[in-house]
Amino acid sequence: MARAAPKPQANMGPPVPRYDGRAKVTGDARYPSDVPVASPAFAFLVTSAIAKGRIVRMDLAAAQAVPGVLDILTAEDTRELKHVKFAAGGAGASTSIQGLGPDIDHDGQIVAVVLADSFEAAREAAHKVDITYAAEEPAATFDATNAREESPEEVGERAKKLPKAGDAAAALASAEVTIDAQYATPAQHHNAIELFTTTALWSGDELTIYEPSQFVFGLKNNLAERLGIDAEQIRVVSPYVGGAFGSKAQMTPRTALIALAARRLGRPVKLVSTRDQAFTISTYRAETRHRIRMGARRDGRITAFIHEGWELTSRPDPYSVAGVEDSARMYGFGAVETRVTLVHADRNTPGFMRSPPVVPYIYALESAMDELALELGMDPVELRRANNSMRDATGKEWSSRSLMECYDEAAAAFGWKERTARPGSMRDGDWLIGWGCATAAYPTHLGPSAVRVRLTPAGEVRVQVAAHDIGTGLYTVLAQLAADELGVPLDMVRVELGDTALPPGIVAGGSVSTAATGSALVKACAAIRERLTAAPAQTTGGPSGNKLEDVFERLGIGAIEEYAEFIPEGGKPDAIASLYKGKPALGGGSHGEKLMYALGAEFVEVRVHALTREIRVPRIVGAFAAGRIMNTRTARSQLMGGMIWGISSALHEATEIDRRHARYINDNLADYLMPVNADIRDVEVILVPEEDSEVNPIGAKGLGELGNVGTAAAITNAVHHATGVRIRELPVRLEKLLG
Numbered sequence: 001m002a003r004a005a006p007k008p009q010a011n012m013g014p015p016v017p018r019y020d021g022r023a024k025v026t027g028d029a030r031y032p033s034d035v036p037v038a039s040p041a042f043a044f045l046v047t048s049a050i051a052k053g054r055i056v057r058m059d060l061a062a063a064q065a066v067p068g069v070l071d072i073l074t075a076e077d078t079r080e081l082k083h084v085k086f087a088a089g090g091a092g093a094s095t096s097i098q099g100l101g102p103d104i105d106h107d108g109q110i111v112a113v114v115l116a117d118s119f120e121a122a123r124e125a126a127h128k129v130d131i132t133y134a135a136e137e138p139a140a141t142f143d144a145t146n147a148r149e150e151s152p153e154e155v156g157e158r159a160k161k162l163p164k165a166g167d168a169a170a171a172l173a174s175a176e177v178t179i180d181a182q183y184a185t186p187a188q189h190h191n192a193i194e195l196f197t198t199t200a201l202w203s204g205d206e207l208t209i210y211e212p213s214q215f216v217f218g219l220k221n222n223l224a225e226r227l228g229i230d231a232e233q234i235r236v237v238s239p240y241v242g243g244a245f246g247s248k249a250q251m252t253p254r255t256a257l258i259a260l261a262a263r264r265l266g267r268p269v270k271l272v273s274t275r276d277q278a279f280t281i282s283t284y285r286a287e288t289r290h291r292i293r294m295g296a297r298r299d300g301r302i303t304a305f306i307h308e309g310w311e312l313t314s315r316p317d318p319y320s321v322a323g324v325e326d327s328a329r330m331y332g333f334g335a336v337e338t339r340v341t342l343v344h345a346d347r348n349t350p351g352f353m354r355s356p357p358v359v360p361y362i363y364a365l366e367s368a369m370d371e372l373a374l375e376l377g378m379d380p381v382e383l384r385r386a387n388n389s390m391r392d393a394t395g396k397e398w399s400s401r402s403l404m405e406c407y408d409e410a411a412a413a414f415g416w417k418e419r420t421a422r423p424g425s426m427r428d429g430d431w432l433i434g435w436g437c438a439t440a441a442y443p444t445h446l447g448p449s450a451v452r453v454r455l456t457p458a459g460e461v462r463v464q465v466a467a468h469d470i471g472t473g474l475y476t477v478l479a480q481l482a483a484d485e486l487g488v489p490l491d492m493v494r495v496e497l498g499d500t501a502l503p504p505g506i507v508a509g510g511s512v513s514t515a516a517t518g519s520a521l522v523k524a525c526a527a528i529r530e531r532l533t534a535a536p537a538q539t540t541g542g543p544s545g546n547k548l549e550d551v552f553e554r555l556g557i558g559a560i561e562e563y564a565e566f567i568p569e570g571g572k573p574d575a576i577a578s579l580y581k582g583k584p585a586l587g588g589g590s591h592g593e594k595l596m597y598a599l600g601a602e603f604v605e606v607r608v609h610a611l612t613r614e615i616r617v618p619r620i621v622g623a624f625a626a627g628r629i630m631n632t633r634t635a636r637s638q639l640m641g642g643m644i645w646g647i648s649s650a651l652h653e654a655t656e657i658d659r660r661h662a663r664y665i666n667d668n669l670a671d672y673l674m675p676v677n678a679d680i681r682d683v684e685v686i687l688v689p690e691e692d693s694e695v696n697p698i699g700a701k702g703l704g705e706l707g708n709v710g711t712a713a714a715i716t717n718a719v720h721h722a723t724g725v726r727i728r729e730l731p732v733r734l735e736k737l738l739g
């Protein structure tokens, strides 16, 4: 079997090719901005040139004189827009959601929208809008004198929830071996291939929005609130998403502005924002800082774990990922203490970016684990084994935990036993070789979903749910699951996603889509089977081929359609009603009775040139356990992509911030470093069989976000092994390795 399609093992589905593969490679797949609308006006955004202050004057004369310009929206035109409160779950995501100023609270805030007969005219006019500002000195990031610190106590509610067990300070003071280290991760920005687009089309009082979205029901309801209209007047359509990773999960300011513009003009409006605007009109992964203190016995048992995090957020919004929730539970620590401090600065609001809590926090944890292993003179894998536990320090038990199976399989495939421990001891000519490893972990979330399934006498199946395939493979795995459950060939199944005209699905976030929609689908299919078996004189097995027609004939019906709602165990009874209102209730992970996580182990080889300090990653091996694997091809693809992003966050990605102006410097694909083919060599994914019937009815843990967790630590650990230099601030760049 091809490498891209690993042979399924126990509890794994076959690697059927992607349901939407052909449509995507032939250009048949219509992304939201591809949908043709009649005689659209084109929008171009004008964004703020300052980070903090006020617009005192806006001269539109030159812009209005550009031929083809139809309208220019400014602050006065957006007064009617209602303010939607920031909510980390499903609502508005951004600070300046209020409208177009005149107050400015971050660089690149939208301050005007130019509408014209052509994109070119709109763009030209946008550049001719002449703005006079009264600028104030902004706080750019950590350590700015006028940034505001919000202590965990102030944040209140969340502080209470952070894990704490035993007396960590006392355990640390009496530990035989201790480490105390600080780490930092940079801001990173979403650079999906598909830009942030919105097309708005009014037909009377009915509004249709074509916009790439990870949660169409959320967008629909939040937009209704912004516009002050009934949610039932809005339909959001987003069948394909060209990269999202969290950036398209929440409503951002542009949507209401474009809807408003279309209503004023009485004409559809199309916005395709630019690459640099994407840095400030949407969300991003904010920079973090960490201090980790650990105490251990000589035999490697960790008796104290203290993890403090600092996170950057916007001035008004308390966006926080608080991944101590996960780091503190990863091993059987003796006592734990955790703290998170939020730092508010004059920046656009951060938000979700693939594995938001665990990427920075597990990086810090897994770096510290490596430092402790060195201090103890232990093999890093054996340190993980010594602290592997089915219970965390607070006494919570894992539903299943295959961490050491992952370590053992990945270590064997990698050849870890050939490693010599001393840094700098493995060398190949001018290249210093380093081998490192780290744990990958992602919480298994639980979420509700509805679904509608129809079966015809010809055996055609239609699955409908307003869930989203953001490249993850949801179309494919739902088609597979429906075919299996109803006993029809795969090519008889049609799947429709991403449209609020369909039953509501969960946000395509938190790696929860397969589990939630799959569980609803299984329920609907069971109901269909039940109706089929109710047919008179039907005694043998499931439906198939001609027999199905007979069954329908005996039933005297033309088709069977079942609508099902799935609410996870322990979920609120109104979870589906809330979903209709655009509020997703995500549980699971560390928040339920048991700890539920997908886990993995990643091993990397780095090569650092002895003279130039050029850094290469010739190979990476990851082994992952995530409960039931629906499709080994799409699973491998997710995990491989995750590891590549992990390499990127270790060695390439960082948004550079001009501290004087609180402005992003490298807001383009030339300067924002990302790996290319030449940077990515051998990437091996091992799927480790695991069964967990507790997580959800289909037993799938979700793995869309698992692969890029831990990778950065595996790489910095390997860099240390190669060079003896410990990089505690990402990304690793060669200048940091020049003695």
Ligand code: MOS
Pocket: 214, 244, 245, 246, 247, 249, 352, 353, 354, 355, 356, 508, 509, 510, 511, 705
């Ligand atoms: Mo993902 S960052 O949960 O969309």
